[in-house]
Amino acid sequence: MADVVEDQKFSLKEVLDTFQSCLTDNKEILIDQYVAGWRGLVRFMNSLGTIFSFISKDAVGKIQIMANHRKGGHGEQYETVQSMVKYELAHGLVDLTKRADHPESGCRTTLRLHRALRWLELFLERLRTSGEDGKTSAMCAEAYNESLAHHHSWIIRKASLMAFCALPGRATFFEVMNVGTPDQVVTMLGEALPLIAEVYQITEELYAKNNLLDLP
Numbered sequence: 001m002a003d004v005v006e007d008q009k010f011s012l013k014e015v016l017d018t019f020q021s022c023l024t025d026n027k028e029i030l031i032d033q034y035v036a037g038w039r040g041l042v043r044f045m046n047s048l049g050t051i052f053s054f055i056s057k058d059a060v061g062k063i064q065i066m067a068n069h070r071k072g073g074h075g076e077q078y079e080t081v082q083s084m085v086k087y088e089l090a091h092g093l094v095d096l097t098k099r100a101d102h103p104e105s106g107c108r109t110t111l112r113l114h115r116a117l118r119w120l121e122l123f124l125e126r127l128r129t130s131g132e133d134g135k136t137s138a139m140c141a142e143a144y145n146e147s148l149a150h151h152h153s154w155i156i157r158k159a160s161l162m163a164f165c166a167l168p169g170r171a172t173f174f175e176v177m178n179v180g181t182p183d184q185v186v187t188m189l190g191e192a193l194p195l196i197a198e199v200y201q202i203t204e205e206l207y208a209k210n211n212l213l214d215l216p
């Protein structure tokens with residue numbers, strides 16, 4: 001998996017640009033860029049300590065599944081989330097009610113990342129609007145409880161909430177983002193959030209229209 005998450009310095013600007021470039025003019029979501037956005041985020045998370053390894057491992061696994069789809073014999077069908085949904089549904093490549101023959105379908109894998117994107121949106125919004133003494137662990141836990149937690153088992157919820165306690169304070173967090181002063185970080189977040197929200201909304205509507213929001 002060495003090619004999936006390289007050891008480069010995180011830059012929020014880079015992640016912002018990557019998510020920005022994942023939307024085409026006709027509002028399709030490019031999988032290469034979507035996955036690259038997640039790679040950048042995982043790199044950042046890795047820099048926060050080994051306590052996040054179990055989260056990183058799961059995310060990297062999902063990134064790898066999507067990268068494999070793109071590299072596979074039907075890679076062109078996986079150019080966008082829209083083309084992937086159309087292709088996998090038309091060819092019966094998605095387990096719709098229980099996990100069976102297609103545990104690594106692009107649709108279910110993207111759904112997991114999609115749910116995590118909602119967590120990211122909620123977390124970044126809290127970071128953006130928080131004061132200097134805002135507690136990142138509380139912001140992270142609130143965002144998690146409003147999103148991903150609904151889809152996780154008791155044990156994963158407990159482990160996640162414990163890991164969040166190890167998050168650095170807001171000031172350190174902003175420093176590691178490698179953007180500039182706290183004001184510049186807040187500005188960057190203000191620019192990133194509408195894009196992340198748009199990518200989330202488009203995926204949510206596509207999945208709702210195709211009854212894919214509860215894939216096992």
Ligand SMILES: CCCCCCCC/C=C\CCCCCCCC(=O)N[C@@H](COP(=O)(O)O)[C@H](O)/C=C/CCCCCCCCCCCCC
Nearest residue numbers: 012041042044045054055058059112113116119148156160
């Ligand atoms: C500019 C940004 C600043 C913020 C940076 C945030 C960095 C976050 C990077 C990566 C987020 C990880 C995404 C995790 C995807 C989780 C997918 C998932 O739900 N997987 C579960 C279900 O999968 P299946 O079993 O159905 O295949 C799986 O059970 C999960 C296992 C691991 C626990 C996942 C906990 C997710 C918590 C997300 C918060 C991360 C906190 C990072 C702190 C900065």
